[in-house]
Amino acid sequence: MKSCFSLILFMLLSAASYAHVGSAGVQMQAQAGGYKVLVSIVPPDVIPGTAQVSVYIEYGEARKVSVRPIYFYSGDKGAPTSDALAPVAGQKGQFQGAVWLMEPGSSSAQISIEGMQGDAELIIPIVAVSTAERDMPKGLGIGLGIVGLLLFLLMITTIGASVSDGLLKPGQNLTPAQNRKRWINMGIATVICSLILYGGSSWWDSWAAEYKQWLYKPLKAKTAVIDTDSQRVFQLKIDTTNWDRRMKRSMLSTLVPDHGKIMHTFLVRTPGLDAFAHVHPDRKDTLTFEAALPDLPAGKYLVYSDIVQYTGFAETIVDTLVINAKPAAHVAKALSEDDTYIITDPLDTPGKVPMGENVVICGKPGTKTVFKDGSYAIWEGKPDKALEAGKPYQLNFEIFNPDNSPCFPEPYLGMLGHAVIMRSDGSVYIHLHPSGSYSMAAEQSFESRISDTAHVARWPKPDVFRDSIDRHLAQLKAMPTVDREIFLMKEMGMYNVTEGGMTGMEHGTRISFPYAFPKGGQYRIFLQIKRNEKVLTGAFDVKVSDPVTL
């Protein structure tokens, strides 16, 4: 039993939390030893490939910053020595470089800092998967085609010469018979070279097909609203069709809770992004997850569900769901205290929303955005200034009580706050946590793997593992809220027992999320905090422009 518990603990520590859609970049703000650093990583979209790593030392004086990749599978012992990142010319405290990711799976970048404040290390999880399919650029295709044709003709000519005038003594000329032989041989050479080219092209095709097979395929699921006891329940069933080839049979049994929940689901009404819910479906069986459906207005919803493997491999399951108007006979099922929803104004018609319970007006940077209980948040920034894609930002939110006094939010699922960032078309989705938060959990996951000297990660027994996680979740659910929050904070290494409070992040009135928008467009940010034991959700709009390329 004890070993079982330690196994669970180990698994819990492995939780990384940056599942996403269309937003592969990883940003992390953390305190590493005496340094305050912001790390931004752009993972490759083709594996094997190199991830671009940028480190900004915000506080401290670093002499040398280096990086090395550590795979969950092979751990510290199987990782290469680190490479120094190059200081960026003219930008004090900035370092850039690359880290090679050779195999798909759960990986990480370990960053070591040497400098005035001593030596420090931190670790950032990276999910290494191939997602890109590229065609050859036209110019390159034409260029290679021309050279290829030249090579083809030159080879045929050379073979022709080899059997004809190449054998003649100086000054001799070809006889008609020799000339005929030359043409015959060139004909044969053409056929053979064409066959070789055809073989090469088939080989290329099979290579492309092989690559396609290893391309990351997101998990698929069918979502539905089902009626049980005249109550509406959100249901998600994972679609396992064609799974054998991917050898993923046991993977759903080795999910681990992230912030105490096995699954985080976000429902957002499309196209206006004007209704939002954050629910936590429970696991009914390996494939089925269910949660009470909030009183969302009828419409078509994008559904994003985040799950995490015990290796730290985080995934988002995407589906669309049509929710009909609630039949009058239905009573609203009491939502779990951590589950919430809001209704806000549509993206294209700001300010136009009938007021009611759970309705909030969408804000902008620099303006006051009121939560439903009258408290409010101000997003630092200028209202009409577009942010730039690809650039790491600190999204800072200042929280106030209705009487304008500073508000210190309570922990919600062990965090000071949660944010969901979405692009208007749903092509970008990410579930973020304040600076240092998610990365600290992930850091510990990899730290426990690093301290494990096994060359190859041990794989748990799926059924035993799943049962132990289910028991743990049931225990967690039965705990009083305060105990649960303390447990979750401790688990993520953010609770200081002696001080009786949060560590690892500044527990103030300001919540920051480090993030780099992947591409330009209209974005909406849903910010979630907890005040007076109630989860509050606010919405903010921001325009992001594509970086100017010269």
Next chain:
Amino acid sequence: MQDTVAPPPIIGDRTLTIQASPGIPIYIFATVFASFCVITGLIWDICWHMSIGRDGLLSPPHLVIYLGAVVAGLFSGYEILRKTFWGNAIEKAASVKIWGFFYSSLGSLFCVWGALSMLTSAPFDDWWHNTYGLDVTILSPPHTVLILGIIGIQFGAMISVIAVKNQMKLFGSLGEERVKASDKTLFWLFALSAGFLLTIWFTLISEELGRMRVHRSSYYVFAGAAFPLLLMAVGKAVSHKWAVTAVAAVYTALMLGTLWIIPLFPAEPKLGPILNHITHYQGFHFPLLLIAPAVVIDILRYRFAHWNDWKLTLLLGFAFLAVFFVVQWFFGGFLMESPYARNWFFGSHYWYFGNDPNWEYRYKFGPWMLEEMPQLLKGLGIALVLTLISTRIGLAWGNWMHKIQR
């Protein structure tokens, strides 16, 4: 069939045309040097991938390979342009004419083709890496274009040398001594260029010829299909008693040289997962004992020089396989199992950084590395058939090389 080891004497009716260009042209030395660069760079590159793992476009072994491409391409390309635009009538008369305009030697054409092919592979490979990932395999389509280019250069070097060597026979008026000295130099240049080609031949199929496979018939199927082709060809191409032995000796020396020198340098793996922690380069392979069948072939073809090519095929093909099988079978067993092979001389202890060094079968034949007797005999039968085919093609190829004049 009148082809014999000693070619028929040249009738001296056209020697007058050659007098203007005595000696060995500089581009001959350059192409042989280029051939040396590409093969040495390639072996270094393989050791790099066994020991360090990751590289860039401009890694040191790549630079050595590119140096070979540039040297071969520039010297051969210049030679073609020079002959085309500034060449005198005699030089043009001793060249092949391409596309009705360019004048060139055959060897230069192959070298230019090889260099162009290698150049083409660079942007192709770059795109490939961005599209399908940074592969670390030897054989991918863009790498194949590169390797075909390398073979083109090495083949071109060999053909360039043999053409000049064949022309030497026409230098009657130069004086016995000078012709003899030049001929000797050309013979060694030829042995070098053919030996380098033999080495890449081996390198390409080296994954099939690892020491772990030495007790399987597939080993002899690959060796029988690949090596007689080239060994028989060089025996026919030049009139020298020990031609095949010399070429096999060049291969052996190059393999031993790289095996003994490269591991002297420090290297550490830069890619995970790392299971075998090393501090120095891992060497490539101890050479196959091709030198043994080469000596036997040289003795036999000298003794039976008057036989026609079909009879020679049977004799030489069978002799090659028999000698190679006996020698390599036992020597391969020694490399695999003997503690005396785990040192810098034999290099059996060299081990890829990503493989578990404590693997049970690192120095032991696993059950799947062995075959039942009937299976082995059947495989050897296939090997014999392929050896004979390879031998016959090799003899024909050698006859052709013997006739190259331009």
